[in-house]
Amino acid sequence: MEQKQREKLLEARAWIQKELDTCINFWLKNGMDREHGGVYTCLDRKGEIYSTDKSVWMQGRCGWIFAWLCAVYGKKEEWLAASKSCLDFMEKCCINPEADGRMYFTVTADGKPLRQRRYFYSEAFYAMANAEYYGVTGEKECLERAKRAYEIYWDLWHGAPDPTGLGPKTIPETRTGRSFGLPMIYLNVTSVMMRTDPESKALYEARAQQCVDEIFRYNYHPELKCVLENVGPDGEARTEFTEGRIVNPGHDIEGVWFLLEHAKRTGDPELVKKAEQIFDWAIHAGWDEEYGGLLYFVDCLGKPPEAYEHDMKLWWPHDEILISSLMLYRDTGKDEYLDWFYKTLEYCKAHFSDPEYGEWYGYLRRDGLPTMPSTKGSTFKGPFHLPRMLVNVDCMLGELTK
Amino acid sequence: MEQKQREKLLEARAWIQKELDTCINFWLKNGMDREHGGVYTCLDRKGEIYSTDKSVWMQGRCGWIFAWLCAVYGKKEEWLAASKSCLDFMEKCCINPEADGRMYFTVTADGKPLRQRRYFYSEAFYAMANAEYYGVTGEKECLERAKRAYEIYWDLWHGAPDPTGLGPKTIPETRTGRSFGLPMIYLNVTSVMMRTDPESKALYEARAQQCVDEIFRYNYHPELKCVLENVGPDGEARTEFTEGRIVNPGHDIEGVWFLLEHAKRTGDPELVKKAEQIFDWAIHAGWDEEYGGLLYFVDCLGKPPEAYEHDMKLWWPHDEILISSLMLYRDTGKDEYLDWFYKTLEYCKAHFSDPEYGEWYGYLRRDGLPTMPSTKGSTFKGPFHLPRMLVNVDCMLGELTK
Numbered sequence: 120m121e122q123k124q125r126e127k128l129l130e131a132r133a134w135i136q137k138e139l140d141t142c143i144n145f146w147l148k149n150g151m152d153r154e155h156g157g158v159y160t161c162l163d164r165k166g167e168i169y170s171t172d173k174s175v176w177m178q179g180r181c182g183w184i185f186a187w188l189c190a191v192y193g194k195k196e197e198w199l200a201a202s203k204s205c206l207d208f209m210e211k212c213c214i215n216p217e218a219d220g221r222m223y224f225t226v227t228a229d230g231k232p233l234r235q236r237r238y239f240y241s242e243a244f245y246a247m248a249n250a251e252y253y254g255v256t257g258e259k260e261c262l263e264r265a266k267r268a269y270e271i272y273w274d275l276w277h278g279a280p281d282p283t284g285l286g287p288k289t290i291p292e293t294r295t296g297r298s299f300g301l302p303m304i305y306l307n308v309t310s311v312m313m314r315t316d317p318e319s320k321a322l323y324e325a326r327a328q329q330c331v332d333e334i335f336r337y338n339y340h341p342e343l344k345c346v347l348e349n350v351g352p353d354g355e356a357r358t359e360f361t362e363g364r365i366v367n368p369g370h371d372i373e374g375v376w377f378l379l380e381h382a383k384r385t386g387d388p389e390l391v392k393k394a395e396q397i398f399d400w401a402i403h404a405g406w407d408e409e410y411g412g413l414l415y416f417v418d419c420l421g422k423p424p425e426a427y428e429h430d431m432k433l434w435w436p437h438d439e440i441l442i443s444s445l446m447l448y449r450d451t452g453k454d455e456y457l458d459w460f461y462k463t464l465e466y467c468k469a470h471f472s473d474p475e476y477g478e479w480y481g482y483l484r485r486d487g488l489p490t491m492p493s494t495k496g497s498t499f500k501g502p503f504h505l506p507r508m509l510v511n512v513d514c515m516l517g518e519l520t521k
Numbered sequence: 522m523e524q525k526q527r528e529k530l531l532e533a534r535a536w537i538q539k540e541l542d543t544c545i546n547f548w549l550k551n552g553m554d555r556e557h558g559g560v561y562t563c564l565d566r567k568g569e570i571y572s573t574d575k576s577v578w579m580q581g582r583c584g585w586i587f588a589w590l591c592a593v594y595g596k597k598e599e600w601l602a603a604s605k606s607c608l609d610f611m612e613k614c615c616i617n618p619e620a621d622g623r624m625y626f627t628v629t630a631d632g633k634p635l636r637q638r639r640y641f642y643s644e645a646f647y648a649m650a651n652a653e654y655y656g657v658t659g660e661k662e663c664l665e666r667a668k669r670a671y672e673i674y675w676d677l678w679h680g681a682p683d684p685t686g687l688g689p690k691t692i693p694e695t696r697t698g699r700s701f702g703l704p705m706i707y708l709n710v711t712s713v714m715m716r717t718d719p720e721s722k723a724l725y726e727a728r729a730q731q732c733v734d735e736i737f738r739y740n741y742h743p744e745l746k747c748v749l750e751n752v753g754p755d756g757e758a759r760t761e762f763t764e765g766r767i768v769n770p771g772h773d774i775e776g777v778w779f780l781l782e783h784a785k786r787t788g789d790p791e792l793v794k795k796a797e798q799i800f801d802w803a804i805h806a807g808w809d810e811e812y813g814g815l816l817y818f819v820d821c822l823g824k825p826p827e828a829y830e831h832d833m834k835l836w837w838p839h840d841e842i843l844i845s846s847l848m849l850y851r852d853t854g855k856d857e858y859l860d861w862f863y864k865t866l867e868y869c870k871a872h873f874s875d876p877e878y879g880e881w882y883g884y885l886r887r888d889g890l891p892t893m894p895s896t897k898g899s900t901f902k903g904p905f906h907l908p909r910m911l912v913n914v915d916c917m918l919g920e921l922t923k
Binding site for chain 2: 161163169170171172227228231232233234235288289290292293294359360361362418421422423425427428429430431433482484485486490491492493494497498
């Protein structure tokens with residue numbers, strides 16, 4: 120590597136490390152609930168809590184990130200305590216006692232249940248958090264919890280009756296289908312399970328392969344040059360209604376690095392090529408040539424997406440571009456991916472980062488200014504995508520500049 | 522009235538009438554489904570259908586508007602047929618046969634059920650459409666249908682068990698409450714019932730009064746200078762979580778003219794003053810001093826609203842400002858309301874109206890440009906708010922310039 124290129128990477132790494140430090144401190148200082156346990160994530164620009172309702176996804180994601188920080192950088196009491204606080208809060212307040220291990224979607228500050236949803240992503244993040252905590256501490260009970268939730272997700276995904284009694288959102292006699300999120304998130308959970316519980320590696324490898332196969336069998340659509348968020352039961356593209364045409368470029372690009380990790384582990388160069396293809400489709404469909412940044416939703420035929428917020432710039436897809444572009448550069452050596460990394464990094468520095476109060480704005484208008492009053496967290500934004508990106512990128516930049 | 526002021530009103534009226542003509546033709550030409558009946562409302566800028574799924578709200582709203590056009594301007598075969606087509610489509614395809622008159626939320630182009638929701642606004646618009654059609658044609662069966670749906674809404678609102686079996690969204694042991702939409706929409710449906718079915722006037726007057734009383738008893742909050750969308754069971758403001766702090770200024774301003782109609786009919790000058798108060802709070806909280814136009818949601822304490830789209834400009838709140846400001850001017854004579862009428866009219870001409878293809882853009886970014894690709898309709902936008910405003914304003918301008 121040229122000296123000049125190396126210096127640029129080192130400079131990026133210094134910024135990333137500083138941003139990680141700020142981000143972690145923002146959540147430790149402002150988010151952790153020292154009274155009831157768990158984390159508040161509805162924080163405004165300055166870190167003040169603007170809603171005390173708690174997101175169960177975020178309890179799991181926060182529980183995971185602080186355990187993972189220990190796994191990557193070495194144990195710190197404060198990190199371990201933050202993770203444990205979320206784990207305990209979930210155990211005590213976020214599992215629906217009448218629905219066989221199914222978890223709530225939101226609860227009050229003191230843990231009273233607010234909402235049960237049909238989706239089972241609460242269970243996914245609970246599994247990740249418990250598995251990672253087991254990996255760091257060796258607490259067997261956490262591994263058992265993770266495995267239980269991991270099986271609940273798998274079973275519900277494959278048609279097991281839902282103990283909550285909530286049926287599908289769409290009347291199944293009229294329309295059913297497959298969503299990209301199910302194999303994509305499961306692939307990510309599986310990689311955490313595999314790393315922390317190597318004893319069951321064979322099971323995890325089989326599950327991971329099945330996720331990868333399903334993504335390509337059903338949601339990957341070369342004739343439309345995209346990955347479709349929602350397809351028919353046999354993977355059919357349904358182009359007559361909007362739901363069937365939605366492309367979520369950030370989701371696709373997030374999937375890219377899950378696929379690259381799988382390709383690297385299993386030694387599959389063909390899969391690297393296909394992941395490149397997904398990245399190329401998504402970044403070209405989603406990058407806003409007029410204002411910069413990645414659009415939230417696009418339509419595979421260029422028609423209007425129905426979600427009002429489709430042209431907004433959310434923080435997390437940009438985190439995913441940074442991870443996937445750098446990983447693609449690392450694994451293919453192609454400069455175009457490094458270019459996307461730098462281009463996105465510049466956009467994030469200029470628009471998402473907030474040197475004054477720390478953490479990133481979550482929600483920008485198409486023109487790149489935050490919606491006002493701006494926020495640093497919400498039911499869907501907490502200490503997850505940003506610190507996960509910062510850690511991944513820090514590690515990759517470390518490898519690349521070695 | 523001064524000659525100059527009268528001329529300005531007449532000029533506005535000419536523009537309104539032209540816009541009404543264009544709007545009606547846009548939907549008749551592009552929306553009506555001549556194959557299966559009913560209306561498609563997911564239309565793009567040019568009027569092309571971008572999604573064939575049908576909104577049940579929109580079948581009712583479209584069925585209502587075309588019957589109401591006949592009631593106001595005299596019967597036209599094409600209008601009556603459009604209304605009837607929506608009525609028939611609803612009768613055939615939009616009522617859930619397993620849920621005792623409850624209606625679906627969306628169905629496919631050919632009327633297969635897609636989604637059942639817990640909310641009963643489909644029933645509200647079905648009642649309005651059938652009542653108005655009865656008013657124009659004297660078809661008794663339509664009045665009976667309207668009355669049935671009108672009672673279903675009332676009963677569900679007041680705690681009757683829901684035959685769909687869908688429970689409340691929020692776990693009621695933890696949190697229940699009252700939403701402003703329930704009395705507000707019912708007040709509007711009631712005014713249509715009362716006008717078309719004068720025989721039952723006493724019942725409708727009692728129900729209307731109850732809606733008005735509930736709005737002021739529960740959702741009207743002088744100490745916060747706003748109407749809250751969601752309050753506790755006794756009207757308590759719940760300021761610790763975002764849902765409890767949401768103000769929807771367009772909704773409040775829509776309510777203003779429902780209240781003014783009630784005040785005029787019952788001869789209640791105090792109610793006019795309170796409606797003025799609601800308008801003043803909402804327009805000052807919601808009008809965007811930087812870019813113009815009315816924000817979609819604001820927070821009563823100035824904290825961040827959680828909906829991503831909170832700072833967007835939707836077409837319908839602007840329709841409601843035009844009706845309410847002109848009606849307030851008519852009923853109070855205060856120039857400040859005429860100023861709001863003109864200010865909003867200018868904004869709508871500059872940003873929502875599309876002289877090239879007709880109808881209004883539905884969804885603008887905060888800066889007043891449409892989200893791209895732009896749309897003229899969606900699951901929530903069809904021939905309703907815009908033509909309803911154009912007719913109301915046309916009639917009021919007629920009175921004012923007589």
